[in-house]
Amino acid sequence: MAQSPGVDEPTKEYPAVDESAPPAAAPPADSTPPVDAQPPADAPRGMGAFARVLIFTGVVFALIVAMCLGLRAINVLPGFDNPFSGKTTDRSQPVLLQSMRDLSRYVAADGNFQVIVDLQEDKENVPDFLLNKRTLFVGAGxxxxxVDFGQLSTSxxxxxxxxxxxxxxxxxPQLGQAALDMQRSYVVAEERGLLNRIGDAFSNNPNQQQRVYQxxxxxxxxAARSSGLEQRAQENTEKMLQSLFGxxxxxxxxxxFASP
Structure with a gap:
């Protein structure tokens, strides 16, 4: 089958160029690029590389910490301490002796008591959610x-x-002041209004629970005065002296005993 001339044949020579024609004018330097011009391809590639390095570093650090904790758990590294463990620093000062006194009391009885204190401080005509302070405290003391033998006369x-x-x-017999046992005393609940919370955030009052303790x-x-504790102390003192002199x-x- 005959082929048309010039089809599937290699180009033997370049087309002629008219050298007398003036060269095409170059675009001005300050010409605006086309709107659809694309940014350089390597601009987002740098941000992605940094993110990958950051993620890789975090994963490696997490694996190292998990491996160390796992080895500590199976006693492979018994001397390895947890780098995130809590630490308590005691900066207390030495105990200062303020006074000393001689006592001639015979403690004949004592009583253990527990009381629930529900103390609320608010303002009239002010909603509780704005200004209110209520503390529910369980006190044990x-x-x-x-009997004070130091008051005895020669007669x-x-x-x-x-x-x-x-x-x-x-x-x-006399009753001493109640001594609170802080190991058995605790705050059950505490309610504060919005203004109270804001005020506590800007002020630090370590004695704010003092009124509850008092x-x-x-x-x-x-309660001890009406519990019969004094009568029991009188009976115990009488038994002790009768046994001693007996x-x-x-x-x-x-x-x-003298009248109170």
């Missing part, structure tokens, strides 16, 4: 009942050697 003791009798006159001590002391050979021991 101890009250001691004692408080009368002895009859012939009849082996002894008469002792004592002051009435209220608990006062209530426990009042061992000294006195057959009759009378203990008299």
């Amino acid at each position: 101890t009250v001691e009942a004692y 408080a003791l009368s002895l009859d050697e012939a009849n082996k009798t002894a008469t002792i006159k004592l002051p009435p 209220s608990a001590q006062q209530r426990i002391t009042e 061992r000294l050979g006195y057959t009759t021991v009378t203990v008299e």
